[in-house]
Structure formats: C-alpha cells, structure tokens
Amino acid sequence: MSLSTITLAEILYGIEKSPVRKKEKTINIKQILSVIALYPFDEAAAREYSVIRSNLEKSGNVISERDTQLASIGLANQLVVVTHNLREFTRIEKLEVEDWAKPLP
Structure with a gap:
C-alpha cells in the first residue's frame, strides 16, 4: 500500500477543515504514514x-x-x-x- 503526495494533501485538507476529532485523525494519519510508501x-x-x-x-x-x-x-x-x-x-x-x-x- 502507498499514497501519492496528492492524495495525502487531500486527506490533510479534510482533517484540517473538520472540527470533529481533528487531533485523533492527525495521530491516525501519522501512524499510517509511518508504515506506507509515499510517492511524490x-x-x-x-x-x-x-x-x-x-x-x-x-x-x-x-x-x-x-x-x-x-x-x-x-x-x-x-x-x-x-x-x-x-x-x-x-x-x-x-x-x-x-x-x-x-x-x-
């Protein structure tokens, strides 16, 4: 599994604009990024x-x-x-x- 930096930007944007569980979502995405490849x-x-x-x-x-x-x-x-x-x-x-x-x- 991997993500593009384009997809990551979309995910981070969604987290940023969401008032619900922002801190939890930020921690979750950091955990995911620690185990997958990121393609620029x-x-x-x-x-x-x-x-x-x-x-x-x-x-x-x-x-x-x-x-x-x-x-x-x-x-x-x-x-x-x-x-x-x-x-x-x-x-x-x-x-x-x-x-x-x-x-x-």
Whole structure:
C-alpha cells in the first residue's frame, strides 16, 4: 500500500477543515504514514503527465488536473491506481486501475 503526495494533501485538507476529532485523525494519519510508501509528483511523473494530458486533449477526453497527476504518479512508478472513479482513470492508456469499493460478484 502507498499514497501519492496528492492524495495525502487531500486527506490533510479534510482533517484540517473538520472540527470533529481533528487531533485523533492527525495521530491516525501519522501512524499510517509511518508504515506506507509515499510517492511524490516528481520529474518522472511530470513527464508522464505531459504525455497523458496531451493524449487526452487530442482525443477530447480530458480529466481533472489532479486525476491526471495521480495517474502520472502511478505510471511513473508502475503502480496500480486504486479508485472508485473508473470513468475517468480508464481513459488513460497503460494505467492499471482497480476499484476496491466495487461489490464482489
């Protein structure tokens, strides 16, 4: 299991704006971060981003900038992206995507 720095920013933002159990949530995320890998949006991801965004624009299937960054990190690091948003992420060639929220057959 791992997280992107993009996802971490979203989690921290959610904790910051939540008035309920903020201290507890902050401790929990620190514990989680101590045992998982954290992947940044680095140069390799930026290169993937440029290709993905260009291809999506050419095909008229643009997705959000944040989702494009997440996909770029996944491709740059040969990771499976776990998301419930298959509609957008499956537009990206070569990106392996799984939906863990999908009910089992």
